[in-house]
Amino acid sequence: MATPTFDERRGRLEIYFDRTARDAWAQLTSDAPxxxxxxxxxxxxxxxxxxxxxxxxxxxxxxxxxxxxCGTGALSLAAARRGARVVAVDIADGLVGIARQRLPATIAGAVDFRCGDMLDPAIGPVDHAVAMDSLIHYETPDIVAALARLAPRVRHSIVFTVAPSTPALMLMHRLGRVFPRGNRAPAIVPVKVDGLAARVAAEPALAGWRLGRTERVTSGFYMSHALELVRA
Known part of the structure; x- marks a missing residue:
């Protein structure tokens, strides 16, 4: 089951991306200047x-x-062009609507965009799962719990990102607590990657999995750390 803190934060994210950030996110994920x-x-x-x-x-x-x-669907489209059958899920109906509008007719049958919970068992089994920047708003225990809930339905690999605990990101996180948030996004939660890896390794529900590749991307105000979980 999802934790209460996971559910509460997910609800805040849904409101933010549907009501406040839809247009800005549409522009950011387009070719517009x-x-x-x-x-x-x-x-x-x-x-x-x-x-x-x-x-x-x-x-x-x-x-x-x-x-x-899935947000506005860029990764989904790229995977579909490789031949994948994609189930693309996001909590924000507005972003899913943009993704559907951007879906080319040539691969329309390969992508199923849905508004809902990415952990919903009704999605069924998949070969691979990707969670790009969709877990960066959660604490380490919630991230591990989400992975544990998802893993039984994934045959081969889960690749996901977290917000790494770096001095720069920690400073932005502290400033976000001091100043009024207004219409800004719910806080990104920096996590210690080594500590997360240790908790993943110790989680009984992930006993059949091992950590594989890992890589960090830093680009101005963007900081994200990718990890790969593969069947042992």
Whole structure:
């Protein structure tokens, strides 16, 4: 089961991305010009998406992929072009709507965009799962619990990102607690990657899994750390 803190924070994220950030997120994930700060975030996200895709099979024909927290769908489209059958899920209906609008007719049958919970068992079994920047708002225990809940339905690998605990990110996190948040996004939660890895290794529900590749991307205001879980 999801923890109470996971559920509470997920609800805040749903409200934010549906009501406050939809237009800004649509612009950030498009080819439209953006400011210098947002340009660094876009470049970082593009680099991270390329890394996660590189950890998946180049030929995904016949493979089913869960894009957990798909946003406006860029990773889903890239995986579908490799032949994957993609179930793309996001809590924000507005972002899912944008993703559907951007879905080319040539691969429309390969991607199933859904608004809902990425941990919903009704999604069924998948070969691979990707959670790009969809767990960065959660504490380490919630991240591990989410992975443990997802893992039984994944045949081969889970690739995901967290917000690494770096001095720069910790400073931004502390400032976010001091100043009024207004319409800004719910806080990104920095986690110690080594501590997360240790908790993953000790989690009984993940006993059949091992940590594989890991890589960090820093691009201006964008900082994210990718990890790979593979069947042992």
């Amino acid at each position: 953006v400011s210098g700060i947002r340009a660094t975030v876009r470049a970082g996200r593009d680099r991270m998406r390329d890394i996660l895709l590189s950890w998946l099979p180049l030929d995904m024909a016949g493979r089913r992929l869960l894009d957990a927290g």
